[in-house]
Amino acid sequence: xxxxxxxxxxxxxxxxxxxxxxxxxxxxxxxxxxxxxxxxxxxxxxxxxxxxxxxxxxxxxxxxxxxxxxxxxxxxxxxxxxxxxxxxxxxxxxxxxxxxxxxxxxxxxxxxxxxxxxxxxxxxxxxxxxxxxxxxxxxxxxxxxxxxxxxxxxxxxxxxxxxxxxxxxxxxxxxxxxxxxxxxxxxxxxxxxxxxxxxxxxxxxxxxxxxxxxxxxxxxxxxxxxxxxxxxxxxxxxxxxxxxxxxxxxxxxxxxxxxxxxxxxxxxxxxxxxxxxxxxxxxxxxxxxxxxxxxxxxxxxxxxxxxxxxxxxxxxxxxxxxxxxxxxxxxxxxxxxxxxxxxxxxxxxxxxxxxxxxxxxxxxxxxxxxxxxxxxxxxxxxxxxxxxxxxxxxxxxxxxxxxxxxxxxxxxxxxxxxxxxxxxxxxxxxxxxxxxxxxxxxxxxxxxxxxxxx
Amino acid sequence: xxxxxxxxxxxxxxxxxxxxxxxxxxxxxxxxxxxxxxxxxxxxxxxxxxxxxxxxxxxxxxxxxxxxxxxxxxxxxxxxxxxxxxxxxxxxxxxxxxxxxxxxxxxxxxxxxxxxxxxxxxxxxxxxxxxxxxxxxxxxxxxxxxxxxxxxxxxxxxxxxxxxxxxxxxxxxxxxxxxxxxxxxxxxxxxxxxxxxxxxxxxxxxxxxxxxxxxxxxxxxxxxxxxxxxxxxxxxxxxxxxxxxxx
Numbered sequence: 001x002x003x004x005x006x007x008x009x010x011x012x013x014x015x016x017x018x019x020x021x022x023x024x025x026x027x028x029x030x031x032x033x034x035x036x037x038x039x040x041x042x043x044x045x046x047x048x049x050x051x052x053x054x055x056x057x058x059x060x061x062x063x064x065x066x067x068x069x070x071x072x073x074x075x076x077x078x079x080x081x082x083x084x085x086x087x088x089x090x091x092x093x094x095x096x097x098x099x100x101x102x103x104x105x106x107x108x109x110x111x112x113x114x115x116x117x118x119x120x121x122x123x124x125x126x127x128x129x130x131x132x133x134x135x136x137x138x139x140x141x142x143x144x145x146x147x148x149x150x151x152x153x154x155x156x157x158x159x160x161x162x163x164x165x166x167x168x169x170x171x172x173x174x175x176x177x178x179x180x181x182x183x184x185x186x187x188x189x190x191x192x193x194x195x196x197x198x199x200x201x202x203x204x205x206x207x208x209x210x211x212x213x214x215x216x217x218x219x220x221x222x223x224x225x226x227x228x229x230x231x232x233x234x235x236x237x238x239x240x241x242x243x244x245x246x247x248x249x250x251x252x253x254x255x256x257x258x259x260x261x262x263x264x265x266x267x268x269x270x271x272x273x274x275x276x277x278x279x280x281x282x283x284x285x286x287x288x289x290x291x292x293x294x295x296x297x298x299x300x301x302x303x304x305x306x307x308x309x310x311x312x313x314x315x316x317x318x319x320x321x322x323x324x325x326x327x328x329x330x331x332x333x334x335x336x337x338x339x340x341x342x343x344x345x346x347x348x349x350x351x352x353x354x355x356x357x358x359x360x361x362x363x364x365x366x367x368x369x370x371x372x373x374x375x376x377x378x379x380x381x382x383x384x385x386x387x388x389x390x391x392x393x394x395x396x397x398x399x400x401x402x403x404x405x406x407x408x409x410x411x412x413x414x415x416x417x418x419x420x421x422x423x424x425x426x427x428x429x430x431x432x433x434x435x436x437x438x439x440x441x442x443x444x445x446x447x448x449x450x451x452x453x454x
Numbered sequence: 455x456x457x458x459x460x461x462x463x464x465x466x467x468x469x470x471x472x473x474x475x476x477x478x479x480x481x482x483x484x485x486x487x488x489x490x491x492x493x494x495x496x497x498x499x500x501x502x503x504x505x506x507x508x509x510x511x512x513x514x515x516x517x518x519x520x521x522x523x524x525x526x527x528x529x530x531x532x533x534x535x536x537x538x539x540x541x542x543x544x545x546x547x548x549x550x551x552x553x554x555x556x557x558x559x560x561x562x563x564x565x566x567x568x569x570x571x572x573x574x575x576x577x578x579x580x581x582x583x584x585x586x587x588x589x590x591x592x593x594x595x596x597x598x599x600x601x602x603x604x605x606x607x608x609x610x611x612x613x614x615x616x617x618x619x620x621x622x623x624x625x626x627x628x629x630x631x632x633x634x635x636x637x638x639x640x641x642x643x644x645x646x647x648x649x650x651x652x653x654x655x656x657x658x659x660x661x662x663x664x665x666x667x668x669x670x671x672x673x674x675x676x677x678x679x680x681x682x683x684x685x686x687x688x689x690x691x692x693x694x695x696x697x698x699x700x701x
Binding site: 075 | 499502503504522523526529530532534536538539540541542543544545549552553554556557558559562565601
């Protein structure tokens with residue numbers, strides 16, 4: 001078998017596809033994650049997403065190798081040799097898988113090596129790696145089975161296209177919250193940044209792993225039951241593989257069917273595999289800057305702290321030192337700003353962590369709006385006109401447009417609110433600061449009309 | 455006897471391609487002659503265990519190919535050159551022959567020397583590292599012969615082995631056949647009666663799935679004395695026997 005494998009490795013088609021695989025890797029979430037914050041959960045998820053490109057290609061390569069006998073009309077000759085069809089063609093499949101796994105290992109090594117070098121918190125998640133590798137093998141086995149059963153020059157491209165479409169459907173099912181879709185290796189259902197804050201089990205990758213391992217066996221097993229596949233031993237192996245594969249794939253689907261997605265915590269939970277403590281907050285020591293109002297982020301996001309602090313500084317510099325205003329802001333996966341024990345917790349705009357450089361645009365404006373509203377009024381429904389005007393004034397002074405997105409209410413500010421906001425923002429900064437110092441308490445405790453603002 | 459058949463029949467739907475053939479062949483070179491559609495290729499395919507017989511008894515190398523273990527053992531000791539040799543165009547000559555040697559379960563340690571020897575025997579030593587796609591039709595036929603003899607088979611089945619070979623190569627090939635026939639059973643199906651005359655100890659003539667003549671080339675030649683059509687004695691014997699069969 002080793003001799004055949006060595007020969008198949010030498011003559012396999014996959015090495016010719018490596019440049020294509022590299023391009024697909026780079027245009028996939030893998031490529032984008034390299035330029036994003038070095039966060040282990042994010043990188044683990046990106047690795048799985050690479051399957052959208054790599055899976056179909058490796059399935060096509062396996063189908064091409066497996067359909068070789070029919071294409072080259074060697075069946076007549078090869079049937080007269082001692083090896084049965086199953087053990088004759090498996091080395092070709094193994095060679096395809098080994099080349100693909102070598103590429104995937106190199107890609108994983110690069111991504112995880114880079115992350116180990118730059119990540120500020122956490123450790124490598126290995127379960128997504130195992131699930132990715134298992135799914136990759138499942139594509140290889142499925143491609144091999146297709147190629148072995150069908151003949152023709154177009155089997156390989158059609159297999160690749162079919163695998164891609166299947167992945168798109170499975171990924172869509174998963175990302176739209178259909179429980180059985182959780183077996184899909186692609187499709188975002190969890191939030192890798194939110195998941196930093198909560199203890200997460202290995203539920204989801206474990207289910208994906210079980211399902212993929214089942215698919216490998218289900219793809220290879222029936223091939224051993226065909227007429228010229230081999231002798232009684234091969235048939236027995238085929239029966240065992242088919243039975244265990246069907247059971248494993250079925251178990252994976254069933255477990256996924258019981259799963260649910262906890263969007264708030266960015267994790268998926270499979271109750272049967274859930275261990276005690278899953279979903280509980282993970283203790284950590286935040287990384288903080290030394291601004292007038294301290295900005296704190298999760299230590300895994302430490303690299304982006306200067307950019308985050310710079311984004312909110314136009315707001316914090318205006319409000320620092322005011323009586324009753326928190327002296328520290330924590331970015332956390334909360335729904336809205338709230339003050340607890342003198343610390344303001346604000347929602348972290350996690351999409352900002354997928355980029356490098358200064359936080360700009362909508363993410364920055366949203367961050368400043370949450371910060372301004374939170375520092376002034378904590379948890380606030382945004383309905384009071386005077387408070388609206390106060391928040392907008394701070395944002396206008398910070399250089400942001402006073403549009404509807406700045407307020408936690410539906411609809412834009414009324415003309416009276418806008419006029420009051422512009423009046424307050426137009427005051428010299430010391431005067432505005434002084435006005436807030438004297439009026440913040442009444443603003444928080446009573447309902448003032450907008451014209452009460454200077 | 456390396457090949458023993460009794461009432462061997464192979465049908466494709468209603469048509470009997472091989473119709474009750476009885477054979478007992480030991481070591482030596484056995485030529486199988488016959489017109490197109492006579493059943494030569496079907497008989498060779500049955501003997502190569504590619505297709506099972508529809509009826510009759512078959513024993514190869516003293517074993518019954520109906521059982522998996524025995525069939526596997528036969529295939530280890532078998533060499534087969536099909537009429538239409540498929541090949542992997544990206545493989546080199548050595549790789550293709552090595553591939554078949556490995557599929558024949560040859561011990562790995564023996565494979566490199568056996569491959570080199572087989573490639574030399576067919577005169578392709580200087581093209582051993584060439585990709586198959588770069589070879590001419592005659593060279594590919596020789597690759598086919600090399601893969602058939604790589605395991606030093608006890609039963610060698612060759613279907614039209616000299617098709618596409620030039621006269622010099624055919625002479626070399628006959629020498630190779632005679633050498634193989636010293637210790638193995640070589641059954642060669644061909645339309646070229648001069649190959650049979652030059653290399654075969656025994657000859658069988660098939661017509662409509664039946665074996666209508668078995669004997670030595672000299673006996674076949676004698677059957678055509680003064681009657682048959684053809685330029686050579688064997689050709690005259692060949693056409694005389696066929697004419698008798700048809701009448």
